[in-house]
Amino acid sequence: MTDNRLGEYLRARRELAQPADVGLPDGFGRRRVPGLRREEVAMLAGVSADYYVRLEQGRDKHPSEQVIEALAGVLGLDDDGVAHVRELARPARRRRRAPSRPERVSDGIQLLLDGWTSTPALVLGRRLDVLAVNALGASVASCSAPGVNQVRAVFLDPDARELYPDWDAVAAEAVASLRAAAGADLDDPALTDLVGELSLKSDEFRRLWARHDVRPKTSGTKRFRHPLVGELTLRYESLAVNGAPGQLIVAYHAEPGSPSEQAIALLSSTITRPAGGKPAADERSRV
Incomplete structure (x- = not known):
């Protein structure tokens, strides 16, 4: 940096x-x-x-x-x-950096996520921190709990290689997505701390960061290994949140008629929802 x-x-x-x-x-x-x-x-x-x-x-x-x-x-x-x-x-404009504010998800976006009872979904911040998640999204992957940085989880969570059968590809994508999310604004103190921590603790991260690959998180396919329903192959699409620069809604879906679609339906059926249909707070953050 x-x-x-x-x-x-x-x-x-x-x-x-x-x-x-x-x-x-x-x-x-x-x-x-x-x-x-x-x-x-x-x-x-x-x-x-x-x-x-x-x-x-x-x-x-x-x-x-x-x-x-x-x-x-x-x-x-x-x-x-x-x-x-x-x-x-592009010539950089000299500006005084404002104090960094915590990234927050609006109530409307959280309600939208909670309404997707058959679609795993989460909101990522500009450093790929999980800002919000619905109950099904939290059930699919342990790295989707609110407050978890997905890049840190990929490289430092000892369970990550078990969760992702294609760990090498997921790791490369995570680093390239972090580069893309950061853009030219690498002076962000929180980003500097994150990159410094991962560079010290992970040889794989350090090697991938040195490649300078850049790939925005837009769409793709990811495989998960779930302890209850087995292996899941899910496509994802990312949508920018208007009015919240850097925030992305990431929604996962399975191919119609596939074993993964059946597994997602089974997983959804295990989530307890009150009469109003909205999952309890502990369900939304369950990992």
């Missing part, structure tokens, strides 16, 4: 790029560094080697749109990666 965020990102992506990906033979010269050389990136992008070195070193932080597009092609960046470079290259 330094002021040279664009340079760090370009360096990380350059080291991951392979010569064969850009049409260079594997034995092109004697390589003492992983990935591509700076001169190779500059040549392929059509910029001077000195200019590209200045970008990586942070002596030039605002490349033009044409340069961004050229570098994206050489480094194999997807749309999310290109958007991230644009964000990092």
Whole structure:
């Protein structure tokens, strides 16, 4: 977490790029560094080697749109990666950081979640903290309890590898989603503390964070191993909460007619709801 965020990102992506990906033979010269050389990136992008070195070193932080597009092609960046470079290259406005306020979910959003009795759902904050969850969402995964940071849970909870059969993919997605959620605002003290803690305690997190992968949490498929109903394969969709910047509603659903749909129905039937249909407070936070 330094002021040279664009340079760090370009360096990380350059080291991951392979010569064969850009049409260079594997034995092109004697390589003492992983990935591509700076001169190779500059040549392929059509910029001077000195200019590209200045970008990586942070002596030039605002490349033009044409340069961004050229570098994206050489480094194999997807749309999310290109958007991230644009964000990092945007001139920062000097502003005084306001004291951080606790993220809260409105009563209306909580009522919406509670009304989805057959849909596991939760609300995540800008650092992927669980801010709210409905009873079924809390029953599906232990990392969905209010107050739990999902990235911390993936890497530090000893039960995470049992919960997620595809732990490696879940871990990579969690780190990339955290990068995307943070954007260029890596000065957030709570985010700095979270990244520092995980970097000290988890070699896997430290390796993945150094890759600078960026992938917003939008949609996908995730597998869970549940002690009561067995393995669940669920798709998820993420929806931004208007009026609450950084908050996402994440709703899970199973393929119609699938064993996972039947398992979710069984799990839902085990949740006790009062006559009004709203689960008790302890059910909403049960893990």
